[in-house]
Amino acid sequence: MIPGIHVLTSAGGQRFSFDPGSLSLELLATGGPGEYRRWEILHRPADLADWLTRTRLAAAAPLTAGDVLVRPAELARIRLLRDTLWAVAPALAHGERPDAADVEVVNAAAGEPPRLRVDPADLARRWVTPVTGGQVLGAFARDALHVIGTPALRGRVRECADDRCRLIFLDTSRPGNRRWCSMERCGNRNKARIHRNRHTTQPTVT
Numbered sequence: 035m036i037p038g039i040h041v042l043t044s045a046g047g048q049r050f051s052f053d054p055g056s057l058s059l060e061l062l063a064t065g066g067p068g069e070y071r072r073w074e075i076l077h078r079p080a081d082l083a084d085w086l087t088r089t090r091l092a093a094a095a096p097l098t099a100g101d102v103l104v105r106p107a108e109l110a111r112i113r114l115l116r117d118t119l120w121a122v123a124p125a126l127a128h129g130e131r132p133d134a135a136d137v138e139v140v141n142a143a144a145g146e147p148p149r150l151r152v153d154p155a156d157l158a159r160r161w162v163t164p165v166t167g168g169q170v171l172g173a174f175a176r177d178a179l180h181v182i183g184t185p186a187l188r189g190r191v192r193e194c195a196d197d198r199c200r201l202i203f204l205d206t207s208r209p210g211n212r213r214w215c216s217m218e219r220c221g222n223r224n225k226a227r228i229h230r231n232r233h234t235t236q237p238t239v240t
């Protein structure tokens with residue numbers, strides 16, 4: 035398991051790996067407003083604590099669910115930030131300016147993030163625990179502001195090129211040519227379709 039890469043299950047039951055490319059966009063893979071409600075995985079604070087151990091936060095320093103202390107009100111604010119990012123990120127992906135009120139929601143959420151320390155015994159990085167829900171909110175919002183406020187990054191926010199797929203990611207590839215949420219899923223699906231089209235449109239020689 036690589037922190038930051040999530041295993042998702044499609045409506046058809048296919049499991050596939052998805053790297054959203056940045057911490058704040060990872061949050062979009064946990065559910066969302068409206069039609070995304072059915073994908074909700076952050077029902078209780080314990081769900082968030084468990085999920086965080088699979089995010090980029092766990093790449094910066096080891097993180098267990100027991101290190102995280104989330105109150106229900108904090109979870110609600112994190113879900114509100116996520117639902118707001120579901121409006122902001124697609125706007126960026128389509129080259130549009132996000133709604134001002136939505137950007138202000140992100141600004142207001144960008145409080146203090148979790149603190150890292152270096153253990154003097156082994157010089158390894160550790161999180162100062164407990165990592166609180168408020169700090170987690172701050173980490174997600176700060177990452178989102180970094181992406182929104184950096185032209186080179188916001189221009190790399192993409193929606194999967196499959197027109198049936200709404201997954202959003204930050205394209206961190208060097209040439210900037212990532213098109214699919216996942217090669218396992220939409221990449222292969224479209225490769226197969228292009229292959230099929232090529233064969234069915236060929237004139238039949240009789």
Ligand SMILES: [Zn+2]
Nearest residue numbers: 194199215220
């Ligand atoms: Zn896709």
